[in-house]
Amino acid sequence: MKLKSMNKANYTRDVPPDRLELLSELSSRDAVKVMVVGGLDTGKSTLVTFLANELLNLGRSVAIVDSDVGQKGVLPPATVSLAFPDENFSSLSELKGAAHYFIGTVSPGQFIGEMAVGVKRLVEIAEKNADVVLIDTTGFVTGPGFEMKRLKAELVRPDITVVLERNDELLALSRVLGNYTQIVRLSMSESARPVPREERREIRFEKWRTYFSSSRLVEFDTAEVAVTGTLLFNGRPLDERERTLLSRVFRWLLLAGWENEGRYTVVKADEDSFPRGYRSVHAVDFEKLNNLLVGLIDKNGLCIGLGILKWVNFSSGLLQVLTPLSDEDVSEVAEVRFGRMRVLETGEELGLLRRDEI
Ligand SMILES: Nc1ncnc2c1ncn2[C@@H]1O[C@H](COP(=O)(O)OP(=O)(O)O)[C@@H](O)[C@H]1O
Numbered sequence: 001m002k003l004k005s006m007n008k009a010n011y012t013r014d015v016p017p018d019r020l021e022l023l024s025e026l027s028s029r030d031a032v033k034v035m036v037v038g039g040l041d042t043g044k045s046t047l048v049t050f051l052a053n054e055l056l057n058l059g060r061s062v063a064i065v066d067s068d069v070g071q072k073g074v075l076p077p078a079t080v081s082l083a084f085p086d087e088n089f090s091s092l093s094e095l096k097g098a099a100h101y102f103i104g105t106v107s108p109g110q111f112i113g114e115m116a117v118g119v120k121r122l123v124e125i126a127e128k129n130a131d132v133v134l135i136d137t138t139g140f141v142t143g144p145g146f147e148m149k150r151l152k153a154e155l156v157r158p159d160i161t162v163v164l165e166r167n168d169e170l171l172a173l174s175r176v177l178g179n180y181t182q183i184v185r186l187s188m189s190e191s192a193r194p195v196p197r198e199e200r201r202e203i204r205f206e207k208w209r210t211y212f213s214s215s216r217l218v219e220f221d222t223a224e225v226a227v228t229g230t231l232l233f234n235g236r237p238l239d240e241r242e243r244t245l246l247s248r249v250f251r252w253l254l255l256a257g258w259e260n261e262g263r264y265t266v267v268k269a270d271e272d273s274f275p276r277g278y279r280s281v282h283a284v285d286f287e288k289l290n291n292l293l294v295g296l297i298d299k300n301g302l303c304i305g306l307g308i309l310k311w312v313n314f315s316s317g318l319l320q321v322l323t324p325l326s327d328e329d330v331s332e333v334a335e336v337r338f339g340r341m342r343v344l345e346t347g348e349e350l351g352l353l354r355r356d357e358i
């Protein structure tokens with residue numbers, strides 16, 4: 001894969017004239033928070049890149065919150081990231097993140113809470129350190145995506161929300177967001193082009209590969225770090241007798257289990273054994289945890305970096321995680337948060353999990 005195709009949005013001054021009006025509006029304010037909303041490939045990241053560069057040239061300090069988890073510029077994928085560009089750049093992917101919030105998937109439909117909290121927290125840091133805050137978002141604007149934009153607008157209260165449209169497809173969303181923020185509706189650049197799904201995946205593939213390129217295995221002890229974002233490791237661990245009983249009843253090879261108010265969550269090794277379980281027993285196949293994306297989280301709830309879960313030893317409580325983080329960074333990890341996709345360090349995405357699956 002050519003490096004050029006690793007980023008789809010680049011700095012260009014070849015923009016429709018209404019962008020210049022927007023720019024002069026933004027540059028006339030001392031401090032301003034702008035969220036950019038629009039469907040897939042409507043030119044959101046290109047607009048953010050344009051505005052950031054032009055505002056930097058005007059001597060303004062700029063923060064970018066990249067929340068397009070499906071197609072991020074700032075590494076790593078599957079997080080929301082904050083960056084402070086201090087000189088001109090041609091693509092968001094050149095920027096080094098200053099802080100990240102873990103989402104754990106590239107498809108945030110079931111994670112709108114995490115998305116809203118992540119954007120809010122990073123915007124708070126951004127506002128303290130820059131005059132202009134630019135928020136790039138996912139192209140996910142219907143169904144849960146519609147609600148996600150509303151929650152973000154309610155929490156963050158952008159001064160201006162730029163809505164990029166092909167036709168008038170975001171009229172209803174603009175009306176709702178208009179209760180929380182000033183709306184500026186712009187039409188798409190003639191040069192914006194749809195990027196095929198396969199190309200999108202290839203771009204992500206390259207980003208995963210780059211991020212994990214110099215990783216090593218690190219061990220986390222669940223007695224020392226919290227395990228979050230999952231039903232597992234949660235509640236009262238089952239004792240030997242209960243595990244034996246459940247194994248016999250369901251004919252599972254049971255690796256671990258927890259009880260929460262009469263509901264059991266268990267991890268089993270044999271994939272297809274019948275029956276699947278009862279309403280009060282939720283069984284997770286061990287295979288689902290293999291190569292699971294995890295967030296390595298600091299004491300402040302921010303994401304220091306990503307890892308890939310390679311092995312869980314339930315009897316010793318040790319997690320083996322592949323990560324590019326340094327020893328120093330690893331020592332700051334207070335929480336291992338489970339994501340909902342499986343991925344390889346080579347870049348291959350093995351698949352998404354449902355939120356309630358693990
Ligand atoms: N003003 C523009 N000039 C040239 N190409 C553009 C422009 N706006 C968008 N594009 C192209 O259209 C595609 C989608 O734009 P992008 O900014 O990545 O959209 P989004 O972030 O909304 O998904 C990219 O290939 C990008 O280079």
Ligand SMILES: [Mg+2]
Binds near residue numbers: 009044045068071
């Ligand atoms: Mg984008």
